[in-house]
Amino acid sequence: MIAKCGDNVFVGRSVEIKHWEKLSIGNNVSIHKQCYLDALGGIHIDHDVSIAHQTSMISFEHTWEIPSLPIRDNPVKAAEIKIHSDVWIGCGCRILAGVQIFSRAVVAAGAVVTKDVSAHTIVGGVPAKPIKTI
Numbered sequence: 001m002i003a004k005c006g007d008n009v010f011v012g013r014s015v016e017i018k019h020w021e022k023l024s025i026g027n028n029v030s031i032h033k034q035c036y037l038d039a040l041g042g043i044h045i046d047h048d049v050s051i052a053h054q055t056s057m058i059s060f061e062h063t064w065e066i067p068s069l070p071i072r073d074n075p076v077k078a079a080e081i082k083i084h085s086d087v088w089i090g091c092g093c094r095i096l097a098g099v100q101i102f103s104r105a106v107v108a109a110g111a112v113v114t115k116d117v118s119a120h121t122i123v124g125g126v127p128a129k130p131i132k133t134i
Contacts, residue, residue: 006047026085041078041097049083052091052109057081061097104134
């Protein structure tokens with residue numbers, strides 16, 4: 001069961017969500033088709049957020065702490081993703097563990113977000129970098 005789900009939430013077809021119990025969604029949120037959200041470390045999506053199709057949010061990262069183990073068998077490190085209010089995430093983005101995207105930010109299509117995004121900022125690229133203040 002989802003931790004919290006606000007009013008007027010749209011989830012498109014073929015959206016895959018893992019660890020529902022660590023996912024929190026505010027009011028007026030749209031998650032469009034073929035998105036993938038793994039909330040192992042927690043994902044908090046505030047109000048008035050639009051997430052375009054084929055975007056992924058992964059709230060954990062792999063570690064290589066035990067050299068004698070294959071990479072796939074090493075532990076993972078969980079870190080919450082927080083999307084603040086009034087954010088637009090373009091199609092095909094990747095939002096990685098521990099990232100915060102602050103209010104009124106825009107993430108351009110195809111961006112890989114590895115660091116926090118300041119409020120009133122458009123970011124894009126791989127890795128995502130500030131393009132413009134809005």
